[in-house]
Amino acid sequence: MRTSRPARAGQYTALLAYLVFLAFPFLWLVSTAFKPPRELGSLHPTWIPDDPTLANFRQAFDEQPLLHAALNSLLAALAAAVIAVLIATPMAYVVARRRTRLAKAVTGWVVVSQAFPFVLLIIPLFLVLKNLRLINSVPGLVLVYVVWALPFALWMLAGYVRAVPPELEEAAAVDGAGRVRTLVSVTAPLLAPGIVATGLFAFITAWNEFFFALVLLKTPEKQTLPVVLTHFIGAEGVADLGPLAAAAFLATLPSLVVFALIQRRITGGMLTGAVKS
Amino acid sequence: MRARLLALALLLLLAGCSSGGTRDDGRITLRFQSLAWQEESVEANKALVREWNATHPDVRVEYVQGSWDSVHDQLLTAFEGGEAPDIIHDASDDLADFAYGGYLADLTDLLPARLKSDVPQRSWETTTFGDGIYGVPFLQEPRVLIANAKWLKRSGVRIPTPEKPWSWDEFRRITEQLSGRGKYGIAWPLKEPVSATLNLSLSTGGQLFHRGADGKVTVRFEAADQVVPRTIHAQAGTDRSASPTTLGSGGSDTLPGFFGGRYAMVPLGFSYRQQIVQQAPKGFDWQVLPAPAGAGGLTQGVSPQTLSVAEDSPHKKEAAAFIDFLLRPQNMVRLALGDWMLPTGDRALNDPALRTPEHGWSTGTALAAHLRPAPAQTVRGYPEWKDKVATPALQEYYSGAIGIRELRQRLEEDGNLVLARYQR
Numbered sequence: 001m002r003t004s005r006p007a008r009a010g011q012y013t014a015l016l017a018y019l020v021f022l023a024f025p026f027l028w029l030v031s032t033a034f035k036p037p038r039e040l041g042s043l044h045p046t047w048i049p050d051d052p053t054l055a056n057f058r059q060a061f062d063e064q065p066l067l068h069a070a071l072n073s074l075l076a077a078l079a080a081a082v083i084a085v086l087i088a089t090p091m092a093y094v095v096a097r098r099r100t101r102l103a104k105a106v107t108g109w110v111v112v113s114q115a116f117p118f119v120l121l122i123i124p125l126f127l128v129l130k131n132l133r134l135i136n137s138v139p140g141l142v143l144v145y146v147v148w149a150l151p152f153a154l155w156m157l158a159g160y161v162r163a164v165p166p167e168l169e170e171a172a173a174v175d176g177a178g179r180v181r182t183l184v185s186v187t188a189p190l191l192a193p194g195i196v197a198t199g200l201f202a203f204i205t206a207w208n209e210f211f212f213a214l215v216l217l218k219t220p221e222k223q224t225l226p227v228v229l230t231h232f233i234g235a236e237g238v239a240d241l242g243p244l245a246a247a248a249f250l251a252t253l254p255s256l257v258v259f260a261l262i263q264r265r266i267t268g269g270m271l272t273g274a275v276k277s
Numbered sequence: 278m279r280a281r282l283l284a285l286a287l288l289l290l291l292a293g294c295s296s297g298g299t300r301d302d303g304r305i306t307l308r309f310q311s312l313a314w315q316e317e318s319v320e321a322n323k324a325l326v327r328e329w330n331a332t333h334p335d336v337r338v339e340y341v342q343g344s345w346d347s348v349h350d351q352l353l354t355a356f357e358g359g360e361a362p363d364i365i366h367d368a369s370d371d372l373a374d375f376a377y378g379g380y381l382a383d384l385t386d387l388l389p390a391r392l393k394s395d396v397p398q399r400s401w402e403t404t405t406f407g408d409g410i411y412g413v414p415f416l417q418e419p420r421v422l423i424a425n426a427k428w429l430k431r432s433g434v435r436i437p438t439p440e441k442p443w444s445w446d447e448f449r450r451i452t453e454q455l456s457g458r459g460k461y462g463i464a465w466p467l468k469e470p471v472s473a474t475l476n477l478s479l480s481t482g483g484q485l486f487h488r489g490a491d492g493k494v495t496v497r498f499e500a501a502d503q504v505v506p507r508t509i510h511a512q513a514g515t516d517r518s519a520s521p522t523t524l525g526s527g528g529s530d531t532l533p534g535f536f537g538g539r540y541a542m543v544p545l546g547f548s549y550r551q552q553i554v555q556q557a558p559k560g561f562d563w564q565v566l567p568a569p570a571g572a573g574g575l576t577q578g579v580s581p582q583t584l585s586v587a588e589d590s591p592h593k594k595e596a597a598a599f600i601d602f603l604l605r606p607q608n609m610v611r612l613a614l615g616d617w618m619l620p621t622g623d624r625a626l627n628d629p630a631l632r633t634p635e636h637g638w639s640t641g642t643a644l645a646a647h648l649r650p651a652p653a654q655t656v657r658g659y660p661e662w663k664d665k666v667a668t669p670a671l672q673e674y675y676s677g678a679i680g681i682r683e684l685r686q687r688l689e690e691d692g693n694l695v696l697a698r699y700q701r
Binding site: 038040042044063123130214219220230231239241 | 308312319340341344345350357360368469533534537539556557559582
């Protein structure tokens with residue numbers, strides 16, 4: 001079915017409007033990061049700074065250990081993403097393929113776990129981690145992030161597993177492939193986009209996470225980027241806007257880079273036409 | 278194989294970043310969590326820590342950066358887990374629950390006489406809960422009027438001074454006189470209307486919270502409590518001398534309009550001067566004026582910044598000694614200059630650096646003697662009363678949605694129900 005020209009124009013206009021809506025805060029952030037204080041207080045702000053400056057970046061780096069915090073964030077987010085995916089992938093396979101009571105229970109657990117607000121969990125979690133001597137340590141934080149991301153990662157991956165037709169695995173078995181060979185050579189490659197998407201989800205969740213990091217990490221050299229960013233905010237919510245924007249802009253870059261690098265892997269339609277139905 | 282290598286690398290990575298223990302070499306290490314956030318203030322705090330460490334090799338202080346944004350939740354969890362910093366920077370209105378909860382050390386016998394006598398009694402009242410002192414109040418800020426000096430001069434209105442401030446009536450007349458043609462005499466940033474209203478109402482003799490003989494607190498919204506809200510309501514509604522759009526804004530949000538000549542004055546905390554110095558266009562002439570006075574004179578409520586010691590700290594004496602060092606008069610001046618606030622200590626307040634007319638410092642220091650504990654800060658249940666009752670009621674009143682009668686009814690009837698739950 002061909003879409004008429006006006007309808008197509010409408011679609012593109014809507015898409016453009018949506019893109020502008022999404023991009024506006026980021027572009028404003030970039031613009032603010034390069035503005036001197038006097039332009040920040042202007043009644044008629046401009047998109048392009050009249051007198052662009054790097055002073056906000058200098059000040060942000062001088063005042064706070066941004067690089068170190070970024071490294072901590074990167075470490076925690078990468079570790080959390082890799083571990084979550086490693087654990088969630090086999091679990092998701094079992095949940096999706098074996099229609100047992102356990103699978104249903106797991107799905108129920110996933111839904112229930114999403115309903116808990118984390119303020120409810122933080123004090124017991126803090127005490128448990130303290131007994132394990134994992135307070136104020138990045139591994140402790142990684143553990144929390146993995147547990148936090150796991151239910152949704154599992155749920156998400158189970159969906160991807162269900163989309164892989166069992167007939168493909170059966171065909172491999174008919175051709176003489178063993179269980180492991182089937183999983184490694186047939187299922188795993190088809191699951192790659194799902195694994196990448198799940199890993200990305202876990203990475204971004206951990207990269208942006210604030211509250212657990214705030215509560216669990218005490219010393220400045222362990223703090224992650226979102227916690228350090230709040231140091232630019234003072235009493236009654238007054239912010240040191242220029243350096244905050246500069247630091248926040250830098251904090252968004254790794255997510256963008258990671259996404260840009262692996263987005264090509266998240267391709268749909270790989271299974272289209274794989275089996276006749 | 279690749280998966281195994283990846284797992285191994287991950288384990289090594291995690292092992293490499295696990296926390297290290299403190300070496301037991303007989304030296305004491307204290308953790309000082311500071312909430313300083315402005316460049317000059319962070320630098321002043323860090324420099325003082327460096328100076329302490331250079332002269333006290335046996336008691337090392339580690340500077341830990343906290344954040345105003347999340348300090349309450351973070352401290353609560355740290356206290357519950359027994360992992361709180363030894364020296365805690367906070368504000369007096371955040372201390373009540375921690376003090377009553379037994380998380381903070383009573384400093385009564387830990388502080389030296391010098392510090393006790395340097396900080397006036399009215400300031401100590403902000404950190405006294407029951408019989409104990411749970412923090413040292415050290416920085417505070419009055420609410421002042423930041424004015425467009427040229428505009429006021431051109432209009433010919435009388436310029437108030439701490440000796441001869443405006444009355445609330447005169448203030449209302451003048452803002453009306455300054456308004457017109459899309460411009461406003463004043464822009465009230467009332468995103469947080471409760472503390473602004475309550476603290477300024479001390480100037481008109483307002484009290485709002487009344488403690489009975491049985492020690493229980495009730496809310497009574499009487500004539501003296503109504504002067505400030507009525508003035509703001511009239512300016513925004515009847516006189517059109519206050520910008521209606523800033524009623525829901527924070528202080529910083531009003532600055533572009535102020536610099537752009539849309540508002541003649543903005544009532545802001547004293548420390549906002551730092552932002553004004555940074556952001557004002559070149560040649561913009563501004564001045565600091567005292568807030569209007571009423572039956573209570575220039576009195577205002579404040580919740581000073583405080584330094585406390587954690588009850589769990591094994592080195593309370595050393596922590597108190599560090600606080601004493603940090604708050605020596607000359608050091609208090611450095612902290613005050615860094616934060617653009619007023620020190621509580623009498624000797625620091627007399628320092629010439631804080632008496633200069635430049636950037637309105639002298640106007641601020643002249644107001645210091647009029648600052649009193651914020652009315653609400655020892656009232657248990659105040660945070661809930663503020664969030665659930667007072668904030669929405671005042672916002673609706675200022676925007677014209679409800680009248681003074683309904684405001685009174687909600688503050689008193691709904692408010693007392695909330696407070697009663699905390700005082701059973």
